[in-house]
Amino acid sequence: MVFRADPLTDDMQPLTMRDAWAARLSDLVDADPRVAVVLADISTDLFADALKAHPDRVINVGIREQLLVGAAGGLALAGLRPVAHTYAPFLVERAFEQIKLDFEHQGTSGVLVSVGASYDWAEGSFTHFSPRDVALFDTLPGWRVSVPGHAAEVPPLLDRAVAADEGVYMRLSLRHNENPHAVPDGGLLVLREGRRATVVVVGPLLDNVLEATEGLDVTVAYTNTPRPLDTAALRELAADTGDAVVMVEPYLEGTSAWLVAKAFEDRPHRLLSIGVGREELRRYGTAAEHERLHGLDAAGIRDRVRRFVA
Known part of the structure; x- marks a missing residue:
């Protein structure tokens, strides 16, 4: 829902x-x-x-x-x-x-x-x-x-x-958004509406995504319960954005790709997965530095989403 x-x-x-x-x-x-x-x-x-x-x-x-x-x-x-x-x-x-x-x-x-x-x-x-x-x-x-x-x-x-x-x-994480959001029973909470893609963001990356998509013609939907992923709601939202989907997750990149593929197995779609890279960085600075190096800061997310919807 x-x-x-x-x-x-x-x-x-x-x-x-x-x-x-x-x-x-x-x-x-x-x-x-x-x-x-x-x-x-x-x-x-x-x-x-x-x-x-x-x-x-x-x-x-x-x-x-x-x-x-x-x-x-x-x-x-x-x-x-x-x-x-x-x-x-x-x-x-x-x-x-x-x-x-x-x-x-x-x-x-x-x-x-x-x-x-x-x-x-x-x-x-x-x-x-x-x-x-x-x-x-x-x-x-x-x-x-x-x-x-x-x-x-x-x-x-x-x-x-x-x-x-x-x-x-x-x-649980030390990374967090500035404000909490009520997401009733694991649904998708729409915070911004657009026409070029549906961006689903999980948990503490929401603020980065909102900053990254400022001025872009995309829908942004938030969830704090990615399993079970509300694929019915995702299909409903994606129908208005050309079935172009971006999944932004604070864990391994591509983790939810199989669920999106299953949800859209009856119709063509495009998917961009954004998450933690699979290669070890071997750099042990701060969590914010790791976020930036994985492209999960606002600048990194914006660059990838802009190229995806171009």
Whole structure:
């Protein structure tokens, strides 16, 4: 479904997505005896009070990421709704076998919440980079993926994730948009309308895309829930822009190309994928520098979109 709405208000929001997530999850642990938190030494300070109040449902397994996911899977089998958390490369890439076996194969589900995104802590070097995480989840059926663009978007996404019966991967980042936006139930929120192409942007890259497309005759639609991608809404929007689609994602370039191809298998279309490049940069400056070198800053995105619609 396509939505056209005003952004959420930004009153009294925590500084980071992780702050917003931890505060809301602590409230959910207090309110719902089904909710359990499993940590791997990361963010434990944010759950100090919750651990004292619920030592049986706030568990720190130490720096053992495979155990983190395995323990969460066991809690799911026992009827709880586990929320497991650590850095993205350790949660998804290192423990992918446990996700595959302890959740998917066992027929259970939980909520996996990462920090670090593609290169948030660039100073930590390649060991802490995870642009491939969403692509890995695409190999497993039925997982919902949330990629908030602002701290204020995190609590409603978390509420839906905890209340759901499906597996949910929530990708938190230090990169963020200036303002939050309300995207009802994973739809596409249209923020700008044009005729030359439909630009779909995921999560924290929205501000860059809005700056990049200023003055261009393109539609810009925002989502913070790229899985399941609202392909029905995408088809509706693209029909007015010549079925020219641009996907701008804060993870591996081309991750959503297969979904777009499937959505348009009955009609010709053009697709430009913009995301994190597949080659390692081997430069460990700031996250903003990595964004620029991958062409994900406003200037880099504008150059590619202009050439695409020319």
